[in-house]
Amino acid sequence: MTLKKKVALIIGAGDATGGAIARRFAREGYTACVTRRSLDKLQPLLEQIRTEGGVAHGFASDARKEEEVIALVEQIESTIGPIAVLVFNIGANAPSSILEETARKYFKIWEMACFGGFLNAREVAKRMVQRDGDGHKGTIIFTGATASLRGGANFAAFSGAKMALRALAQSMARELGPRGVHVAHVVVDGAIDTAFIRDNFPERYALKDQDGIVNPEHIADTYWMLHRQPRDAWTHELDLRPYMEKF
Numbered sequence: 001m002t003l004k005k006k007v008a009l010i011i012g013a014g015d016a017t018g019g020a021i022a023r024r025f026a027r028e029g030y031t032a033c034v035t036r037r038s039l040d041k042l043q044p045l046l047e048q049i050r051t052e053g054g055v056a057h058g059f060a061s062d063a064r065k066e067e068e069v070i071a072l073v074e075q076i077e078s079t080i081g082p083i084a085v086l087v088f089n090i091g092a093n094a095p096s097s098i099l100e101e102t103a104r105k106y107f108k109i110w111e112m113a114c115f116g117g118f119l120n121a122r123e124v125a126k127r128m129v130q131r132d133g134d135g136h137k138g139t140i141i142f143t144g145a146t147a148s149l150r151g152g153a154n155f156a157a158f159s160g161a162k163m164a165l166r167a168l169a170q171s172m173a174r175e176l177g178p179r180g181v182h183v184a185h186v187v188v189d190g191a192i193d194t195a196f197i198r199d200n201f202p203e204r205y206a207l208k209d210q211d212g213i214v215n216p217e218h219i220a221d222t223y224w225m226l227h228r229q230p231r232d233a234w235t236h237e238l239d240l241r242p243y244m245e246k247f
Contacts, residue, residue: 003054003235004081005031009065009073010119012036012090016194016216017143019045024220025227026054030084033076035061049173063090063116068230073123082131086124088117089143092161095154113161115207117142118168121183125172128181137180139227142169166237173236184226187239189247190214212242 002227008025012018022032026049034056036042042058057080061072074151076083092112092122094105100168121140148166151159163206166185173183191204193195198205207213219240226235241247 005029005176006084007033008085009033009076009083009086009120009124009206010035010087010089010144011061011116012088013042013045014091015045016090016168017188017219018089019048020055020092020216020220022030022225023049023052023054024224025085026056027052028224031081033059033080033083035063035072037058037062037187044164045066061089063120064111066119067223069119070122070133072216075128075242077127081090083124083127084138086138086140086222087122087143088120088141088165090116090210091143091145093147094157095147096157097154101157106160107247109157110161110164113158114164114168117165121168121172129176129179131180133180135180136182136231139182139184139246140172141174141186141226142166144169145183146187146189148185148187149189170236172218174185180231182231182234183230184235186219186222186226187237188219189239189241190245192216192219197244206243207242212244212246214240215220215243 004115008030010018010022013022026032032049039058039060046058061068090112107172120135142165145162147155147162149157169185169247176183191214193215
């Protein structure tokens with residue numbers, strides 16, 4: 001019988017952070033299963049992982065839809081391999097004045113940044129706690145932001161969702177840690193080297209040459225470190241920021 005490789009499932013595998021995390025785990029021998037709402041947008045990442053010698057599968061999945069999440073986890077577990085790592089990496093950063101915010105957009109941001117985290121983490125956790133043995137049965141990592149800790153002006157929806165995601169991570173860690181599942185929350189406090197920052201915040205992006213914005217590859221290194229921690233020294237929450245970032 002052929003043993004199946006362990007799977008790293010990245011929900012929200014964009015062109016920067018999510019993609020870097022998927023590639024990092026693939027380099028370590030994990031099968032990278034990556035999702036976005038559009039499968040076409042995943043093709044460059046899948047090709048890059050495979051070119052680098054890794055194994056990758058892409059899925060078009062809406063993290064807010066319960067039936068799609070259940071089907072996704074079932075498909076991966078039954079046909080690809082056991083999910084050893086789940087990374088929930090959906091951002092939903094959409095600033096707006098509270099005077100102009102709509103109920104529809106506020107709710108959508110919460111669905112994307114928080115509710116989707118609950119759905120995906122719940123389904124994967126159900127599988128992880130059933131693994132054989134008493135050791136480390138899996139890792140669940142949530143990507144947080146500055147808004148996870150404080151609500152800035154014009155970020156009422158985003159900060160509300162990210163704070164709720166942080167509370168979810170805390171609750172899950174307290175419940176699932178004793179059952180062998182490492183739950184971590186990473187606060188990325190600073191601009192990340194993405195096309196969005198480059199195109200919309202050129203002055204901030206210009207700090208790249210001074211290490212003033214966060215390199216997605218370095219975020220990925222941190223996620224790998226968290227997954228590899230021994231269970232007598234698990235980190236629940238850490239923050240990452242450039243040396244020049246105020247906090």
